[in-house]
Every structure is written in C-alpha cells, then in structure tokens.
Amino acid sequence: MAYWLMKSEPHEFSIDNLKEKRRQSWDGVRNYQARNMMRDDMKKGDLAFFYHSNCKEPGVAGIVSICKEAYPDNITFGRKGKEVKGNEDPDNPTWFMVDVQYKRKLKRTIKLSDIKAESTLKNMQLVRKGNRLSVMPVSKAEWDHILSME
DNA sequence: GCCAACGTTGGC
C-alpha cells in the first residue's frame, strides 16, 4: 500500500466539502507527472493526505483513501469549478482521475510551516523548492511522522 | 498582489 499527498484549494474544494460528500472524483488534473502517478501507481486502498493549498493556512487537513483506480477524466468543468481541456479522443484518453473517499480530518491542520520546521521532513517533495505537483508520493516514514505531529 | 519556479506552446 502506498501513501500520497493530494492538493486542493480549500475555497474551491476543501476537506469539509469532501466530508459532506463522502466521496469525490479527483478530476481536473492536467499535469503529466501527476497523471502518470494517478494512472500507473495509485491503487485502491492507498491512503492520501488531503492538502490545502493556495490559502491562508496551507497544510495537511485530512486523510482520504483511494476508492476507485484511474479512469478517463472527461469532465470539462471540474471539481475546482474551472474549465479544463478534456480528452479529445475518447478512445485514447490523455487525462485520468481517481475517486477518493473521506476518511477523517486531522485534529489540527499540520501547517506547511510546521512541516518545514521538521528537519527529518526536509526531503519531502512537498517542501522541495519549486515543487508544484498536485499529486505526489509520500513515504511511510513521512506519513507516520506527520501523523505524530497531529 | 507579487513573483519564483516551473510547464507548455509555437516559431524557427
């Protein structure tokens, strides 16, 4: 089983929105690296941190599980409410999405600044300079460490 | 709102 981190802008789709809906397709990813990970490496039952980005208090807000493996993302107006270019050729899709299921909110948001302050987490992809991936792998050690900060 | 750090596009 693998661990992941998935970013969402809370004013567009937050952990509370997911808590209400219980389950949601993670559509709108239009980055090849992120797509490859979703399509090739994400398996049902994997766990992911729900990360709030581009907001007042960026950080890990909750935990979700992957409840459906990658399938074509044909949604034009996505989860984020933004228009995104879809799959022009339905027989040969370029873009994929997975479904995630709400597991729980963390007792507190583990802020990006908290994570940055942990020297043992300094190699996390999340805190590497210039990282803009919306989906990224998290090691078991990193996963456990962040949960220990809850 | 600013801007660094990417990724993408398109002319050549």
Next chain:
DNA sequence: GCCAACGTTGGC
C-alpha cells in the same frame, strides 16, 4: 530540437 514567450501554481 532549441528557446523565448507565455501561462500556471502556490507560498508569502
């Protein structure tokens, strides 16, 4: 294939 211009992400 190179690379400048442009668009996007996302912290601050």
